[in-house]
Amino acid sequence: MPRYEPWNAERAGEIIARHQHEEGAALPILHELQAVFGCVPEAAIPLMAEALNLSRAELHGTVTFYHDFRKEPPGRRVLKLCRAESCQAMGSDALAARAESKLGVEMGGTNTDRSVTLEAVYCLGLCHSSPAAMLDKHVFGMLDEAKLDRLIDEAQR
Amino acid sequence: MSIRIYISRDSGALCVGAEDLVTAFRKVAEKRGLDLEIVRTGSRGMYWLEPLVEVARPEGRIGYGPVKPSDVEELIAAGMLDGKAHRLSLGLVEDIPFFKNQTRLTFKNCGIVDPRSLEDYKAHGGYKGLAKAIEIGPEATVEDVVNSGLRGRGGAGFPTGIKWRTVAATPPQQKYIVCNADEGDSGTFADRMIMEGDPFVLIEGMTIAGIAVGANYGYVYIRSEYPDAVEAMEIAIAEARAGGMLGKRIAGSKYDYDMEVRVGAGAYVCGEETSLLESLEGKRGEVRAKPPLPAHVGLFGKPTVINNVLSLASVPIIMSDGAEFYKNFGMGRSRGTMPIQLAGNIKHGGLYETAFGITLGALVDDIGGGTRTGRKVRAVQVGGPLGAYFPRELFETPFDYEAFTAADGLIGHGGIVVFDDSVDMAKQARFAMEFCAIESCGKCTPCRIGSTRGVELVDKIVAGEDREANLVVLEDLCHTMKLGSLCALGGFTPYPVMSALTHFPEDFGAKKKRLEAAE
Numbered sequence: 001m002p003r004y005e006p007w008n009a010e011r012a013g014e015i016i017a018r019h020q021h022e023e024g025a026a027l028p029i030l031h032e033l034q035a036v037f038g039c040v041p042e043a044a045i046p047l048m049a050e051a052l053n054l055s056r057a058e059l060h061g062t063v064t065f066y067h068d069f070r071k072e073p074p075g076r077r078v079l080k081l082c083r084a085e086s087c088q089a090m091g092s093d094a095l096a097a098r099a100e101s102k103l104g105v106e107m108g109g110t111n112t113d114r115s116v117t118l119e120a121v122y123c124l125g126l127c128h129s130s131p132a133a134m135l136d137k138h139v140f141g142m143l144d145e146a147k148l149d150r151l152i153d154e155a156q157r
Numbered sequence: 158m159s160i161r162i163y164i165s166r167d168s169g170a171l172c173v174g175a176e177d178l179v180t181a182f183r184k185v186a187e188k189r190g191l192d193l194e195i196v197r198t199g200s201r202g203m204y205w206l207e208p209l210v211e212v213a214r215p216e217g218r219i220g221y222g223p224v225k226p227s228d229v230e231e232l233i234a235a236g237m238l239d240g241k242a243h244r245l246s247l248g249l250v251e252d253i254p255f256f257k258n259q260t261r262l263t264f265k266n267c268g269i270v271d272p273r274s275l276e277d278y279k280a281h282g283g284y285k286g287l288a289k290a291i292e293i294g295p296e297a298t299v300e301d302v303v304n305s306g307l308r309g310r311g312g313a314g315f316p317t318g319i320k321w322r323t324v325a326a327t328p329p330q331q332k333y334i335v336c337n338a339d340e341g342d343s344g345t346f347a348d349r350m351i352m353e354g355d356p357f358v359l360i361e362g363m364t365i366a367g368i369a370v371g372a373n374y375g376y377v378y379i380r381s382e383y384p385d386a387v388e389a390m391e392i393a394i395a396e397a398r399a400g401g402m403l404g405k406r407i408a409g410s411k412y413d414y415d416m417e418v419r420v421g422a423g424a425y426v427c428g429e430e431t432s433l434l435e436s437l438e439g440k441r442g443e444v445r446a447k448p449p450l451p452a453h454v455g456l457f458g459k460p461t462v463i464n465n466v467l468s469l470a471s472v473p474i475i476m477s478d479g480a481e482f483y484k485n486f487g488m489g490r491s492r493g494t495m496p497i498q499l500a501g502n503i504k505h506g507g508l509y510e511t512a513f514g515i516t517l518g519a520l521v522d523d524i525g526g527g528t529r530t531g532r533k534v535r536a537v538q539v540g541g542p543l544g545a546y547f548p549r550e551l552f553e554t555p556f557d558y559e560a561f562t563a564a565d566g567l568i569g570h571g572g573i574v575v576f577d578d579s580v581d582m583a584k585q586a587r588f589a590m591e592f593c594a595i596e597s598c599g600k601c602t603p604c605r606i607g608s609t610r611g612v613e614l615v616d617k618i619v620a621g622e623d624r625e626a627n628l629v630v631l632e633d634l635c636h637t638m639k640l641g642s643l644c645a646l647g648g649f650t651p652y653p654v655m656s657a658l659t660h661f662p663e664d665f666g667a668k669k670k671r672l673e674a675a676e
Contacts, residue, residue, distance in 0.1 A: 024437050024439040058440075065441040066421075068423035085343040125168070127346055128169055128346060128499065140172050142173055
């Protein structure tokens, strides 16, 4: 279960310094920042810009281009439901609607006790066992209503 | 003497409970005082049988599946470890028709070897291709790959050897090998299977590419949706480095080559090669205009070979068994084998590697066994979100790059997604446009704006608003996107849209053209 650290400029600086001399360092830095803080904090952008000799605008463009990078930390757990064609063929739209109503959120939202963030994902590469989902980094396939309900219960626990 | 069983750690097995099954076996073994060795392999690709347990026997590996943790006690009591019969018994795994009828070249070790063991890979013929490349040298290696007829398995089908030759011909300087492992197409999982099940074959393929073109460094760009593949590749790269197969003077030769994993960040368009290069450079994944080709001006402006996982993973067998051997499989200009992925609403979902030329119908009905829901197959989408929908009338189409092009489709990365007769094809067409709108990098207008207009048009057509006129506009829009977009995202989105409209007009509230023609 991910526990995120509060913003700490020194900690961010360490992460940036560790990667800054790698070729194309931006994505590895952004991933690590997000792993530590749960998101890419706005305050990290000027630090990165300075270290990588880029403008803040350029970096802002990069961060916002990618679906993965968040502005705010997610709930304690992240439940991703696959919404792509293979899972659609096995009824994922109905499962997604069920998850939204059970958690009381729309895709991309976090429930009120902040235990779960629900997200759509376009393919987990488990199309042989559709419908598929991922809870944090654990994968689940051959979902049906009962399995989805158990997954949601586990996520909220 | 210990008894050895094999259970996959491929995420396709993990997603249906393989980890709990391993725990169950350990518990029962401890309770019964059995000396049980559990080897974690990749997957054989018969996912409807996962979690599959294989028992090592003198006659071969005997399979049982799908096995639930609650079955373990009963299985062991029934003599499973001696290969005895049981309701879950599948007999010799290699004799299961789905497996036996394949031609496994790229996937020959997948599901068999321990993906974390360099020794096991070598024991199964690994690194023979590299040895050959070192022996014959860069030029002959490039020519072997050209002669094999291998074409890019990522989707475009461009001859792999020609890309290599172009990079090899550039003056000596920093060059790169980039493996495109941004397998984002729905219905595909072959790259994931290789990385999780036989990562060394990819490392070997990339190393051979490095030697062939004079590149000493490589990147595998893996999508973030594949955490298990990222882990498997990182472990294998570290193993290979420790075993002298990456780094300085690899395998005692005069060549240096090393590589690392880079993780994407959820952008589908980064599967497009120039967008992927931008992303590797740490920028927005915006598509580059070509020319210049990546072979001349690629990663960080240097000459770069960028190939798909399956293309690179096919290289070791081409080198070890010869270009002629590989070329003998297939039809027309589609040489060798294609790892085909059966997905969606299908009874036997999984990976089926076979020579080009097999028909779509044979794949869906005979091998795939029809739908999992038991209803009629109505449409299949081949080649991912940018691939065309095929009706049953086109099931005689052979799996071949040119035949699919002639049928207004593409084989793409070889994924086949099956839909039963409950599918609404207008909804699927709308989704294709919507997906393009979400994933467009925004660089070119036909893709960025056209996709949003496309969603609106499908909505209007379905609502019956000026239907005839809007159908003409939709067709025109698709034409503009196809010819005016910079890359395949905008350029190929018209395939699912137009094929849905052409073959299933009744779902759009339009007249059924096929019937009119027959009358």
